Amino acid sequence: MPLARWYQSRLFRSYLFQFPIVWLLVKAANAYMAGYVREPPLGFRPATETVACVIELFILWAFIRRNNEDILLGNLGLSWKETLLPLVPLHFALSALAALV
Amino acid sequence: MTEPLIAADSIDFSVKEKVILRSVYVDAVPGTITALVGRSGAGKSTLFWIMVGLKRAQSGQVCWAGMRLERPRLHALARLGLAFGPDRPFLSPGLSTADHLRMIDGNAGGLGVDEWIDRPTGTLSGGEQRLSEIAVLLGCRPRVLVLDEPFRGLAPAVRDRIADVLRQAAAAGVAVLYADHDVTQVHNTADRLFSMENGMTRRVEGFKERPLHEWYHAWPQ
Numbered sequence: 001m002p003l004a005r006w007y008q009s010r011l012f013r014s015y016l017f018q019f020p021i022v023w024l025l026v027k028a029a030n031a032y033m034a035g036y037v038r039e040p041p042l043g044f045r046p047a048t049e050t051v052a053c054v055i056e057l058f059i060l061w062a063f064i065r066r067n068n069e070d071i072l073l074g075n076l077g078l079s080w081k082e083t084l085l086p087l088v089p090l091h092f093a094l095s096a097l098a099a100l101v
Numbered sequence: 102m103t104e105p106l107i108a109a110d111s112i113d114f115s116v117k118e119k120v121i122l123r124s125v126y127v128d129a130v131p132g133t134i135t136a137l138v139g140r141s142g143a144g145k146s147t148l149f150w151i152m153v154g155l156k157r158a159q160s161g162q163v164c165w166a167g168m169r170l171e172r173p174r175l176h177a178l179a180r181l182g183l184a185f186g187p188d189r190p191f192l193s194p195g196l197s198t199a200d201h202l203r204m205i206d207g208n209a210g211g212l213g214v215d216e217w218i219d220r221p222t223g224t225l226s227g228g229e230q231r232l233s234e235i236a237v238l239l240g241c242r243p244r245v246l247v248l249d250e251p252f253r254g255l256a257p258a259v260r261d262r263i264a265d266v267l268r269q270a271a272a273a274g275v276a277v278l279y280a281d282h283d284v285t286q287v288h289n290t291a292d293r294l295f296s297m298e299n300g301m302t303r304r305v306e307g308f309k310e311r312p313l314h315e316w317y318h319a320w321p322q
Contacts, residue, residue, distance in 0.1 A: 001204065005204065005206070006204070007201075009203070009204045010200045010203075010206065010220045011196060012191050014193070014195060014196075019204070052233065067191075067194060068187065068190065068191040068195065069191065069193055069211070071175065071187055071291065072191050072192060072193060072201075074153075074154075074155075074175030074176045074179055074185070075179050075237075075238065075241060076204060076241070077179040077186060078176055079174070079176045079177075081177075
């Protein structure tokens with residue numbers, strides 16, 4: 001399946017919609033922890049953001065697997081990397097925006 | 102006889118102390134329907150999951166067109182021309198059959214899914230869902246179609262429809278391989294047969310000409 005068509009598909013758009021919800025949950029937990037150690041709750045810390053991003057991708061992949069959509073994606077010729085990695089910039093963009101607030 | 106397009110050879114798989122598969126062989130040949138028949142829990146699904154790269158065997162190999170695949174993965178096999186339908190729903194429940202077909206630029210191809218093509222697949226009945234899944238898999242234009250229990254729990258009319266679709270796919274040159282525990286269905290649908298018992302397979306020759314009880318219960322217990 002051409003990647004351009006994948007990125008325009010409703011399935012990918014549904015992941016784009018679900019990902020910010022996961023980001024919000026992880027961000028809330030991260031902000032709580034940051035407050036606990038007297039750091040700015042919404043601050044942008046690259047190492048923390050990378051770890052948070054990995055956790056978010058794991059959570060989203062768990063939901064994908066729960067619906068057996070990993071098999072659908074496999075049949076479309078898409079690996080988990082092609083499915084999830086485009087969401088990485090979204091994580092950093094959302095976190096950078098939150099840090100500016 | 103054409104060479105197998107996909108073959109799983111000498112597959113061993115066990116979980117802790119329990120041996121699930123021992124030196125198992127199964128293959129699929131273009132233009133034919135191959136069935137893997139065995140009782141529930143015999144290891145058919147495990148073998149298919151290993152074959153398509155969703156599980157890893159302790160030993161053995163999966164070959165594509167005679168070439169050994171080092172580490173089979175479903176997405177890589179799909180690019181070679183394999184489509185896999187597991188024994189559970191795998192279409193995205195919030196998306197319609199049409200949405201799925203759009204992703205692969207496929208069409209329903211006379212499978213009779215037009216009636217529910219715009220409904221989310223999560224709202225479809227078991228039979229409708231199975232037909233939609235097969236429509237999507239065939240929309241991928243596979244060279245090998247691997248289906249795990251495609252007839253399970255379906256009404257006779259839907260079973261006949263799926264059997265027709267598999268025959269059409271085979272007639273178009275697709276290598277169809279499917280698992281089933283219903284020997285009567287296998288007798289009516291398959292051209293080639295592997296029987297699975299106690300974690301082992303054997304090829305059953307001439308099963309079409311022999312009565313069911315003769316070939317199915319001949320397997321040593």
